[in-house]
Amino acid sequence: MPTYAYRCRSCSDTFELRRSMTDAREPAVCPQGHDDTVKLLTTVALTGSSGAGVAAAGATAAEASAGGGCCGGGCCG
Numbered sequence: 001m002p003t004y005a006y007r008c009r010s011c012s013d014t015f016e017l018r019r020s021m022t023d024a025r026e027p028a029v030c031p032q033g034h035d036d037t038v039k040l041l042t043t044v045a046l047t048g049s050s051g052a053g054v055a056a057a058g059a060t061a062a063e064a065s066a067g068g069g070c071c072g073g074g075c076c077g
């Protein structure tokens with residue numbers, strides 16, 4: 001399940017949630033309980049990857065994000 005990063009506009013905290021892609025569209029509540037949050041670029045989970053693996057995965061995610069992904073299409077925020 002992918003991990004998504006969010007930022008709270010109430011307390012400026014950033015946090016991550018692991019949720020399904022479907023739920024990624026849903027509003028996230030920050031650890032302090034605020035619901036005025038925005039989704040940041042998807043982060044890649046750092047589980048069991050070498051440095052090279054993380055770099056490759058990060059590049060792939062960036063390309064996907066820029067090439068017609070939700071954020072690339074301007075529908076985020």
Ligand SMILES: [Zn+2]
Pocket residue numbers: 008009010011012013030031032033034
């Ligand atoms: Zn907050």
